[in-house]
Amino acid sequence: MHVMSSVRVRVCVRVCACEGLSQEHVSVPVISSLDSNDTEVKKPNRLYPEFKEDEQFRRLISYNTTAVHIPTDIYEGSTIVLNELNWTDALEAVFRKNKEEDPTLLWQVFGSATGLARYFPASPWMDSRKTPNKIDLYDVRHRLSPRPLSLQVSGSVSGLTLKLIHTSVNEMLETLSDDDYVNVVYFNDKAVKAACFQNLVQANVRNKRFLKDAVRNISAKGITNYKGGFELAFEQLSSLNVTQGRALCNKIIMLFTDGGEERAQEIFQKYNADKKVRIFTFSVGQHNYDKGPIQWMACTNKGYYYEIPSIGAIRINTQEYLDVLGRPMVKANNKAKQVQWTNVYQDALVLRYYIMLCFGLIPLFLDCFFSQRPQNQLILGVMAIDVSLDDIKRLTPRFTFGPNGYYFAIDPNGYVLLHPNLCPKNPKFQEPVTLDFLDAELEDEIKVEIRTNMINGETGHRTVHTLVKSQDERYIDRSERSYTYAPVKGTDYSLALVLPVYSLHYIHTTIGDTITQAKWWCLESLFFLFSESLQEDKFEEYGYTLIAPREYCKDLKPSKNNTEFLMDFNEYIDRKTPNNPLCNVDLVNRLLLDAGITSDLVKQWRDQMPAGLDWTEDPETYESSFYKRSLDNDIYIFTPTPYQEDTNSKSIVSWNCNVVLVVWLWWLIAVVGVKLDISTWMTNFINATLKMNHVDCVILDDGGFLVMANRDEYIGQIGQFFGMIDPILMVNLVNMSLFTLNKTYDYQSVCDPKRESKGSAAGLRSVYVPTIADILNVGWLASAAESCITEQTQYFYDNEEKSFRGTLDCENCSRMFHAEKLWKTNLVFVIADAKLTCMSCDHKPLIQAEQPSEGPDPCEMAEKPRFRKGPDACFDNNERVVPSSSFPLSLSPSFFLSFFLSLSLSLFLSIILCISVHLSLSVCLSTDMFTNLDAS
Incomplete structure (x- = not known):
């Protein structure tokens, strides 16, 4: 927090000078935005720093300067951008000093309201070595301002204008966050809700995607009825529930249209005489309709008027309203300067893999001199630092919790961070990573209560008998978990620790324990005990040994190659003692202690066939299903190799847990198991069941997977x-309650984009419509992937019954069956009349594997929304806000981009809509506040 404060103070000194600088057109050196291996001729007015690979950032970095990112659709030579480049250059010294004071700092960022982002240390924005053919559509403003939205669509617009409006609505929806509420209605002769939502709904990723689909299906018909459209919009805003928190702060309606003669004055007089609802209007497309009425609507209702003549103007103009809405926040000054934390994001600068980040936000305001001028009532930008979730994880004693123990935090929306099931696969870093606690785990009533208490900032403890999904998501076990939670001071997060009963205590070892253990086993030396058993060339003598790839020492990096990491560990221990200050002493000592104890097991295994050569399980037991499941079950767990059509390698693994009881404490110290050869066991099983054609004998595990059969x-x-x-x-078997099924959804999946099939000959053809990014990215056909929902069904035992029998009645025949659970195992033996004896019992296959899904019905979920808390602060009005009397400052899109996109207009959809938005911001405008942005 100290670092954040120092950044804010130094920046405010420079803010006051930006008013004068904005009048000058100053050419300043700019960090090149070329790729790291670009061969383009270098321009004389650009600075090309020397980049070096950095271990902390895992990419090319320069600590000698800052770098600047400017959105693709912003002209980098405009006066505003050049002046911002000039005055923000002073931040470099501040960023560098912050890094010196706290070397653990990652990215430091200033995000401007114009879209410019200056960050330190400098790094090429894109590395074409890792992301070839990747188009840059990043815009820092999309990450700074959460807001709610209600949309209306006029059904009387057609052709290219309709397509343009569709695209505009989608862009507007993207400016909203989970603190906002939104709905879409369209109107022609009458007003109709575009989707099934009866009221405004939370603008989360799922609801926005559903609304986009609904907007895409709107077609042109009838005539425009502004009165009906606005009346329904006002009714939507008035129906907001007080429990929706911030939804009562600001109320906004946005209208997207191509123009019209009607002003709907009586509707505004009836519903908005006090001007508490702001109207923003957008004239879409190139046409000759009268724009006066929709200009009047905006200016009479404290709103603003914009023009979107082509696709190139959409992205800029659908977020220009943020400047207007931010003015009361500027006038609130220090009251509005609060540190905020965003949802989890993927780092835009590291695209090789996902790094989950949180942003700490402090808004900066341009309100120094000439404060009576509207352009000085703008949010200047936001200062931010990245906080890596991986860094937070390293601060926690994960390996003392046990494999099934974990911690997590949730925000006021109920979204988790640090949860082990938070593992997004979505490659689009522009989208926040949101996963509700009740979606991260298997929901029950007690967990709903825990979630509510945590959001309310309460401290508590609950013990739950709950269902737990396995690491590989194929099985479900019933186990006991202890939830202990409390609020995090100075934030709106709440932190919880979850432990099974056997992880309430753990073994703490010292180097003395390893020496004592060495004497107990009568070995000649400590080195012989530990080091010899871990040597690769001693595996035949001591057994194959794998060690979990953990960070035992800060200067010993884990490796995915098991043998390589083992050799590195041995070499490290030979050179340095386990008590090295760079090492996690307790973790190393426990590893050495286990190595010494388990080395004696080779006496039992020496005559058995070694399995280490083809061992495919994860050496990190904390990530292994077989290990974690064994801890939650006091029986033998048999697990067949997951089925794959293209392999003949089959085996069965059996596991059991060892328990140590000391006085009144007990905990699980290890899992032991054996790998069984399937061919030998199948031969014995077939012989034992007397291979008969009229009887099927099978053994299934507790997930319904085939373990053994007589055929x-x-x-x-x-x-x-x-x-x-x-x-x-x-x-x-399910109907007899031998198995119970549970359907779970994964909201973090990635699927190939849908290609809709052609319709009937008489209907319109339906095709896959690429986005702007698709068009600009030459590799979109090969690399397109989008976030999606997948579903998977798990089967499990949910009762203590041991024996089941029944009859399968088919059309012309029947089959008898009998099932018996096998004692002290997770197996069930089933004998039934052979499937071949009654072929009329055909049935559609049951799919257990993960598959794309529409997910739960969003309409039903909207009727019973989950509990959340909105932001406390509200800046919806301020008497000091001065009405504008001139055009606001704005940036025009690049001419080339606008021209290029206008050629592709026929590929997109658009919509007339009236949008209702609630924000923590407001605006006061006069009738001459009209903007005419010519994008081409």
Whole structure:
């Protein structure tokens, strides 16, 4: 927080000078925006720093200067941009000093209201070595301002204008965050809600995607009825529930249209006589309609008027309203300068893999001199630093919680961070990563209560008997978990620690314990005990050894190559002692202690066939399903190799947990297991069940996966879900309550974009419509991927019954079956009349594997929204805000980009809409505040 404050103070000194600088057109050196391996001829007025690979950032970095990012659709030679480049250059010294005071700082960023982002240390914005053919559509303003939205669409617009409005609505929806509320209605002869939402809904990723789909289906018909459209919009705003928090702060309606003669004065007089709802209007397309009425609507209702003549103007003009809405916040001054934390984001500068980040935000205001001028009532920008979730994780004693223990935090919306199930696959870093706590875990009533208490900032403890999904998401176990939670001081987060009963205590070791253990086992030396058993050339003598790839020491980096990491660890221990200050002493000592104890197991295994050579399980036991499941079950766990059509390698692994009891404390110290050869066991099983054609004998595990069978043709299906092999029998096992099913959704998946099939000959053809980014990216056909929802069904035992029997009634025949759970295992033996004896019992296969899904019905979810808390601060009005009497400062899109995009106009959709938005900002405008942005 000290660093953040120093940044803010120094910047405010420079802010007061920016008014004068904005009148000058100053050419200043600019950090090149070329790719790191660009071969383009260098321009004389650009600075090209020397970049070096940095271990902390894992990319090319220069600590000698800052770098600047300017959105693709902003002309970098405009006076405003050049002046901002000039005065923000002073931030370099501040950023560098912050880094010296706190070397752990990552990116330091100033995000301007015009879209310019200056960050330190400098780094090429895109590295074409890692992201070839990637178009840059990043805009820092899309990450700074959350807001709610309600949309209306006029159904009387058609052709290119309609397509242009569709695209404008989508861009407007993208400016909203989870603190905002939105709905879409369209109107022609009458006003109709575009989707099934009866009221404004939270503008989360799922609802926005649903609204975009609804907008895409709007077609042109009838005539424009502004009165009906505005009346429905006002009714939507008036129906907001007080429990929606910030939704009562600002109320805004936005109208997208091509013009009209009607002013709807009586509607405004009836619903908005006090001017508490602001109207923003957008004239869309190139036409000759009268713009006066929609200009009057905006200016009479404290709003603003914009023009969107082409696609190139959409992105800029759909976010220009933020300047207007920010003026009361500027006038609130210090009251509005609060540190804020955003949702989790992927770092835009590191595209190789996901790094989840939080931004600490402090708004800066341009309100120094000439404060009576409207252009000085703008939000200047936001100062931010990145906080890596990985850095937070390293501060926690993860390996003392046990494999099934974990911690997480949630924000006022109920979204988690630091949760082990938060693992997004979405490649679009522009979208925030949002996962609700009740979606991250299997929901029950007690967890709903825990979530509510945490959002309210309460401290508490609950013990829950709950369902737990396995690491590989194929199984569900019932186990006991202890939830302890409390608010995080100085933030709106709440932190929770979750532990199973066997992780309430852990073993703390010292180097003395390893020496004592060495004497106990009567070994000649400590080095022989530990080091010898970990040497690769001693595996035949001591057994194959793998160590978890953890950060045992700060200067010993984990490796994905098991053998390589083991050799590195041995070499490190030979050179340095475990008590090295750079090492996690407790973690190293526990590893050495385990190595010494388990080295004696080789006496039991020496005559067995070694399995280390083809061991495919994750060496990190904290990430292994077999290990974590064994801890939650006091039985033998049999797990077949997951089924794959293109492999004949099959095996069965059996695991059991060892328990140590000391006085009144007990905990689980290890999992032991054996890998079984499937061919040998299948031969024995077939012989034992007397290979008969009229009887099927199978053994299933507790997830419904085939472990063993009495037919040769089933050998290749070991590990496959039984619902794909004998669906009708599996259905009856579920109906008899042998198995219970649970459907779960993954909201973090990535799918190939949908390609809609052509419609009937008489109908319109439906095609996949690429986005702006797709058009500009020459590799979009090969690399397109989008976030999606997938569903998966898990089967599990949910009762203590041991024996089940019944009859399958089909059309012309029947099949009898009998099932028995096998004692002290997770297996069930099923004998039934053979599937071949009754082929009329055909049934659609049951799909257990993950598959794309529409997810739960968003309409039903909107009727019963989950509990959340909106922001406390509200800046909806301020008497000191001065009405504008001139055009606001604005940036025009690049001429080339506008021209290029206008050629592709026929590929896009657009819409007339009336948008209702609630914000923590407001505006006071006069009738002459009209903007005419010519994008081409």
